[in-house]
Amino acid sequence: xxxxxxTEIWEAAEKTGVxxxxxxxxxxxxxxxxxxxxxxxxxxxxxxxFSGEGEGYYLQITESPEEVLLDGVxxxxxxxxxxxIPAKWISFSNSRDNVEAASAGLYFKMESTFIxxxxxxxxxxxxxxxxxxxxxxxxxxxxx
Numbered sequence: 473x474x475x476x477x478x479t480e481i482w483e484a485a486e487k488t489g490v491x492x493x494x495x496x497x498x499x500x501x502x503x504x505x506x507x508x509x510x511x512x513x514x515x516x517x518x519x520x521x522f523s524g525e526g527e528g529y530y531l532q533i534t535e536s537p538e539e540v541l542l543d544g545v546x547x548x549x550x551x552x553x554x555x556x557i558p559a560k561w562i563s564f565s566n567s568r569d570n571v572e573a574a575s576a577g578l579y580f581k582m583e584s585t586f587i588x589x590x591x592x593x594x595x596x597x598x599x600x601x602x603x604x605x606x607x608x609x610x611x612x613x614x615x616x
Contacts, residue, residue, distance in 0.1 A: 477505050481614060484510045484518035489537040492585050494611040495520070499531060506530075515540055531607070534577075534588040541579070554580055554608045578604050582611065 473495065485493045487510055502524035509519040517536035524530075534540060541562065550561040559580035577590040591604050 473505060477508070478614060478616075480508045481518070481520065482616060484508050485535070488516040488518050488535075490516075490518065490535050490585055491537070492583050493535060493614040494533075494582055494585060494587065495614045496533070496607045497610040497612050499607065503529070503531060511536075529591065531591045531604075532589070534590075536586045537584065539579075539581075539586045540588060548576075552578075552605065554578075554605065557582060559605075559608065578608055580608065587611070 481493060481495070485491075499522050503522045504524070505520060506523045507521045509521060511517045511519075515536070516538065517534050517540050520533040520535075522531040522533075541564075545565055546562060547565050548561070548563040552559050552561065557580055559578055561576055561578055563576040565575070575590070575592075577588045579586070579588050581587065587608070589604050589608050591601050591607075
């Protein structure tokens with residue numbers, strides 16, 4: 473991660489009120505931080521979007537000072553732990569009848585930061601994956 477990217481992340485954190493920022497110590501081979509997205513609505517968050525060249529996978533890490541859930545109907549919830557921190561996989565869809573389109577994310581809180589991590593194959597909904605849990609366990613505070 474470049475110094476410019478770190479600065480961009482800290483600026484996003486300041487705009488959204490996130491005091492402690494976390495970044496993964498590893499991502500899938502070939503993935504790089506492509507962009508930092510800052511919320512513009514009523515809910516404050518920033519999102520790190522990682523993508524690889526041509527491999528079709530991308531990863532999103534959303535960080536917020538408050539819990540941020542996706543819109544829609546909760547299809548499934550599954551509890552787990554990340555480094556002894558309670559975490560939950562939550563799958564959402566636009567309708568209870570549309571389970572195939574459900575999009576899953578891993579939700580948890582580290583200190584004062586609420587985090588959602590999701591991974592997807594190109595143009596497919598986010599799914600529950602072991603690699604997301606491994607990535608969550610690798611999160612480290614970003615230092616200035």
